[in-house]
Amino acid sequence: MSKQQQYRIKVNGQEETITAEPRELLIYTLREHLNLTGPHIGCETSHCGACTVTMNRKSVKACTVFIAQADGAEITTIEGLGDPDVLHPLQEAFREHHGLQCGYCTPGMITRAARLLEENPDPTDEDIRFGMAGNLCRCTGYQNIVKSIKAAARTMNETREAAE
Amino acid sequence: MNDMSPDRAERSEKLNGLGCSRKRVEDARFTQGKGNYVDDIKLDGMLSGDFVRSPYAHAKVVNISTEKALEVPGVLAVLTATDLEPLNLHWMPTLAGDKQMVLADGKVLFQGQEVAFVVATDRFAAADGVEAVDVEYEELPVLTDPFEALKSDIVLREDLEKGADGAHGPRKHHNHIFTWEAGDKDATEQVLSHSDVVAEEMVYYHRTHPCPLETCGCVASMDKVNGKLTLWGTFQAPHAIRTVVSLISGIEEHNIRIVSPDIGGGFGNKVGAYPGYVCSVVASIVTGKPVKWIEDRMDNLMATAFARDYWMQGKIAATKEGKITGLWCHTTADHGGFDACADPSKFPAGFMSICTGSYDIPTAYLAVDGVYTNKAPGGVAYRCSFRVTEAAYFVERMMEVLAIELNMDAAELRRINFIRKDQFPYQSALGWEYDSGDYHAAWDKALAAVDYAGLRREQAERIEAFKAGHTRKLLGIGLTHFTEIVGAGPVKNCDILGLGMFDSCEIRIHPTGSALARIGAISQGQGHATTFAQILASEIGLPAESITVEQGDTDTAPYGLGTYGSRSTPVSGAATALAGRKIRAKAQMIAAYLLEVHDDDVEFDVDRFVVKGAPERFKTMKEIAFAAYNQAVPGIEPGLEAVSYYDPPNMTYPFGAYICVMEIDVDTGEHDIRQFYALDDCGTRINPMIIEGQVHGGLTEALAIAMGQEIAYDDMGNVKTGTLMDFFLPTVCETPHYTTDYTTTPSPHHPIGAKGVGESPNVGGVPAFSNAVHDAFRAFGLRQSHMPHDQWRVWKIANDLGLHN
Ligand code: FES
Ligand code: FES
Numbered sequence: 001m002s003k004q005q006q007y008r009i010k011v012n013g014q015e016e017t018i019t020a021e022p023r024e025l026l027i028y029t030l031r032e033h034l035n036l037t038g039p040h041i042g043c044e045t046s047h048c049g050a051c052t053v054t055m056n057r058k059s060v061k062a063c064t065v066f067i068a069q070a071d072g073a074e075i076t077t078i079e080g081l082g083d084p085d086v087l088h089p090l091q092e093a094f095r096e097h098h099g100l101q102c103g104y105c106t107p108g109m110i111t112r113a114a115r116l117l118e119e120n121p122d123p124t125d126e127d128i129r130f131g132m133a134g135n136l137c138r139c140t141g142y143q144n145i146v147k148s149i150k151a152a153a154r155t156m157n158e159t160r161e162a163a164e
Numbered sequence: 165m166n167d168m169s170p171d172r173a174e175r176s177e178k179l180n181g182l183g184c185s186r187k188r189v190e191d192a193r194f195t196q197g198k199g200n201y202v203d204d205i206k207l208d209g210m211l212s213g214d215f216v217r218s219p220y221a222h223a224k225v226v227n228i229s230t231e232k233a234l235e236v237p238g239v240l241a242v243l244t245a246t247d248l249e250p251l252n253l254h255w256m257p258t259l260a261g262d263k264q265m266v267l268a269d270g271k272v273l274f275q276g277q278e279v280a281f282v283v284a285t286d287r288f289a290a291a292d293g294v295e296a297v298d299v300e301y302e303e304l305p306v307l308t309d310p311f312e313a314l315k316s317d318i319v320l321r322e323d324l325e326k327g328a329d330g331a332h333g334p335r336k337h338h339n340h341i342f343t344w345e346a347g348d349k350d351a352t353e354q355v356l357s358h359s360d361v362v363a364e365e366m367v368y369y370h371r372t373h374p375c376p377l378e379t380c381g382c383v384a385s386m387d388k389v390n391g392k393l394t395l396w397g398t399f400q401a402p403h404a405i406r407t408v409v410s411l412i413s414g415i416e417e418h419n420i421r422i423v424s425p426d427i428g429g430g431f432g433n434k435v436g437a438y439p440g441y442v443c444s445v446v447a448s449i450v451t452g453k454p455v456k457w458i459e460d461r462m463d464n465l466m467a468t469a470f471a472r473d474y475w476m477q478g479k480i481a482a483t484k485e486g487k488i489t490g491l492w493c494h495t496t497a498d499h500g501g502f503d504a505c506a507d508p509s510k511f512p513a514g515f516m517s518i519c520t521g522s523y524d525i526p527t528a529y530l531a532v533d534g535v536y537t538n539k540a541p542g543g544v545a546y547r548c549s550f551r552v553t554e555a556a557y558f559v560e561r562m563m564e565v566l567a568i569e570l571n572m573d574a575a576e577l578r579r580i581n582f583i584r585k586d587q588f589p590y591q592s593a594l595g596w597e598y599d600s601g602d603y604h605a606a607w608d609k610a611l612a613a614v615d616y617a618g619l620r621r622e623q624a625e626r627i628e629a630f631k632a633g634h635t636r637k638l639l640g641i642g643l644t645h646f647t648e649i650v651g652a653g654p655v656k657n658c659d660i661l662g663l664g665m666f667d668s669c670e671i672r673i674h675p676t677g678s679a680l681a682r683i684g685a686i687s688q689g690q691g692h693a694t695t696f697a698q699i700l701a702s703e704i705g706l707p708a709e710s711i712t713v714e715q716g717d718t719d720t721a722p723y724g725l726g727t728y729g730s731r732s733t734p735v736s737g738a739a740t741a742l743a744g745r746k747i748r749a750k751a752q753m754i755a756a757y758l759l760e761v762h763d764d765d766v767e768f769d770v771d772r773f774v775v776k777g778a779p780e781r782f783k784t785m786k787e788i789a790f791a792a793y794n795q796a797v798p799g800i801e802p803g804l805e806a807v808s809y810y811d812p813p814n815m816t817y818p819f820g821a822y823i824c825v826m827e828i829d830v831d832t833g834e835h836d837i838r839q840f841y842a843l844d845d846c847g848t849r850i851n852p853m854i855i856e857g858q859v860h861g862g863l864t865e866a867l868a869i870a871m872g873q874e875i876a877y878d879d880m881g882n883v884k885t886g887t888l889m890d891f892f893l894p895t896v897c898e899t900p901h902y903t904t905d906y907t908t909t910p911s912p913h914h915p916i917g918a919k920g921v922g923e924s925p926n927v928g929g930v931p932a933f934s935n936a937v938h939d940a941f942r943a944f945g946l947r948q949s950h951m952p953h954d955q956w957r958v959w960k961i962a963n964d965l966g967l968h969n
Binding site for chain 2: 021023024028031032035036037038039040041042043044045047048050077078079082083084087090091094095096098100101102103104105106107110128129130132133134135136137138139140141142143144145146
């Protein structure tokens with residue numbers, strides 16, 4: 001056990017001050033201190049992606065980031081993507097195309113996919129598969145996840161075009 | 165009322181009932197990160213528990229010293245077997261009639277075994293406490309091979325009385341658990357010695373693990389004021405857990421509430437009762453605080469619920485034309501240190517006796533010997549109905565081997581041996597009554613869909629090109645026709661710990677025409693809240709959107725045996741339909757009263773009762789619901805509720821035809837799945853979208869098992885695949901695209917004709933992938949090579965066949 005310290009992070013637009021040991025993992029900070037239980041834990045070894053959040057405009061696996069590394073960072077979790085009245089197009093698309101079953105991987109999947117679509121708004125199936133390879137799903141066999149992401153990309157592009 | 169007038173079709177569509185691809189009601193919370201899984205539960209003052217686990221596979225525990233751990237800040241207690249013994253909780257019964265140590269009682273039998281339970285203020289403190297517990301072991305010789313274990317002088321289970329019978333009859337050796345037999349031994353041996361052709365092979369289905377994305381865990385909270393224990397956890401069978409907890413703790417069952425919240429996948433991993441549950445309960449009683457225990461991934465892979473590990477020696481006999489005359493199988497089943505298989509009590513080898521598969525085999529014999537080794541206990545049905553996966557793999561491999569022996573096309577060999585449509589209900593040589601099927605129709609459809617003849621031509625050309633040195637890639641065509649046996653099961657022969665395997669549904673219709681249904685099954689991703697509402701919508705004529713389905717809370721749900729073995733739809737789904745019919749029967753009387761006609765003069769029409777011959781005179785179910793609560797109907801109680809407990813008359817027998825086309829690089833052992841076609845017949849289809857999703861998911865688990873996933877041990881009993889680094893879970897990049905298809909042969913005995921589908925793709929998928937690998941090398945002399953077919957093993961096949969020279 002080492003000494004507790006203060007860290008500042010911005011989560012889903014909100015400034016937070018966290019008092020924790022530097023070894024505390026970001027996933028734990030989010031889930032236990034901030035009660036953001038959307039990101040899940042599936043392995044704690046960076047393999048499954050259930051804990052995926054966006055940190056400083058990059059997808060990270062929150063199970064392998066120390067809170068000390070996250071000091072000053074801007075973080076988005078599934079809770080920061082859309083709200084019950086206005087869902088994120090990915091949230092709509094996953095439902096529409098049956099991109100989830102038990103739902104355990106889903107917050108990480110959608111958070112990762114949101115970042116992927118920011119980096120590449122018009123991905124091919126191949127791009128999606130490559131870009132989502134860090135997120136495991138045990139239920140769906142991925143086919144409908146790929147379909148969902150593709151559909152969301154289409155919707156987002158149409159909305160963008162309409163706005164231009 | 166069978167014709168579909170436009171009006172009727174429109175009303176029917178509005179119900180979102182049986183057969184439509186209704187979107188899931190679960191998804192809103194899951195996509196927004198608002199699911200409620202066990203690790204999301206937070207209670208005031210909640211503590212965290214973690215295990216000290218054995219680093220050795222077989223050792224005496226000489227001493228456990230906890231002093232240093234108790235000095236770690238935040239650590240409140242360390243439980244050992246000595247603490248549990250006065251409560252008689254240091255051992256617990258397993259589902260298979262054996263007993264298992266909760267915490268090491270003088271020795272350990274597998275690596276990762278639970279030795280002590282550290283309770284602390286949070287996870288990190290508990291982990292520090294685990295580090296500080298000092299355990300002195302004295303290593304013992306290790307047995308990891310079941311064949312060797314049966315010959316060895318080393319005794320693994322000194323606790324079992326020498327020479328005494330086990331739960332399933334006589335034990336032949338101190339490391340032997342049971343022998344289980346089905347069929348006619350003498351007759352089968354006769355056939356084997358008199359047939360034209362006999363093919364013999366050892367088929368190994370390796371040890372693997374269900375590995376759902378969420379591990380197992382629980383939160384135990386003993387309320388000392390009210391004397392009530394609440395246990396939230398990842399339970400695939402919450403009611404059974406309640407009964408077990410009551411039996412072993414002595415707490416009366418009404419004072420125990422078991423809640424399965426959202427579950428992040430189960431696949432059989434979450435059926436059993438684990439030491440973590442017992443220790444959490446005890447810790448909560450001792451500390452007076454809620455205690456949470458969540459496995460990490462290594463705990464999960466090392467200690468809870470492996471699957472398979474069956475060595476199946478087979479002989480299959482046929483005429484020279486290829487008509488099968490007999491099947492013989494002897495299985496050596498590696499059960500690990502304790503027999504903790506999750507099977508119905510009377511079936512210690514599950515439904516392995518479905519191993520005659522889809523074929524009309526007149527004579528058969530099966531024997532299974534269960535063996536103790538220094539490996540983790542379990543033997544759960546990983547996306548499988550109790551060893552059906554092993555059975556299907558066995559027979560589908562034997563068919564391929566027989567085809568080689570006969571020099572016949574494997575598709576044709578299957579076709580001439582299928583049970584014919586007119587033979588159903590079919591009595592199998594090993595004792596099952598197959599309810600229905602049309603295997604030839606499914607097979608022909610599948611072969612046509614992939615242009616089977618064309619594929620074989622291409623394969624022949626490829627072999628020529630390979631021999632001529634023009635390519636280094638071979639083409640494999642993996643065929644499978646599987647028959648499942650699911651929906652356990654009839655109470656007359658299916659029970660778990662004496663609890664009959666019926667299931668249940670309870671329905672309340674609210675006055676304004678919406679409803680609440682509670683079921684004994686529990687979803688781990690299958691989407692019951694969506695599909696069970698569809699079943700009911702069609703039965704009671706209220707829209708699925710107006711029906712809430714609740715599950716998983718034993719204080720409110722009717723008793724049921726839970727969800728595994730594809731039993732939800734066949735058993736709980738049947739109970740749901742029948743409870744719906746009870747509602748309808750009462751509604752009919754109310755309608756008749758309101759319409760002032762005799763009960764028999766009204767009939768059900770989609771969402772209403774109409775007067776026969778005068779369809780303009782009707783009462784909708786919504787109106788009837790209201791009347792049930794505000795009208796005094798003579799001779800009828802107010803209210804509109806029903807309960808149904810369903811004891812299935814038989815199992816259901818879903819089947820399917822799968823074809824996998826695979827390219828294999830001879831030099832690297834890499835594979836590329838060019839095409840995968842899956843035809844499933846699960847009887848009446850409730851929600852095609854969900855069925856398709858289940859098939860995709862099950863096939864991907866099958867892909868993992870066949871092509872790389874295993875729980876491997878070294879000779880010292882060390883688990884070599886204890887993290888996701890070594891335990892293969894396919895990513896989206898390794899997963900191929902699947903084409904799904906179907907035929908529909910309704911189950912004749914199920915109220916809506918449904919058969920269950922969730923496990924079929926795993927049962928049929930594994931032999932399809934494996935057969936594709938074998939088929940690619942058939943022309944070069946390969947008969948049998950054990951899974952998983954990872955790159956190294958496939959490369960080795962090629963190398964052993966001299967293809968690298
Ligand atoms: S929990 Fe972070 S990658 Fe699995
Ligand atoms: S939906 Fe269950 S793990 Fe992806």
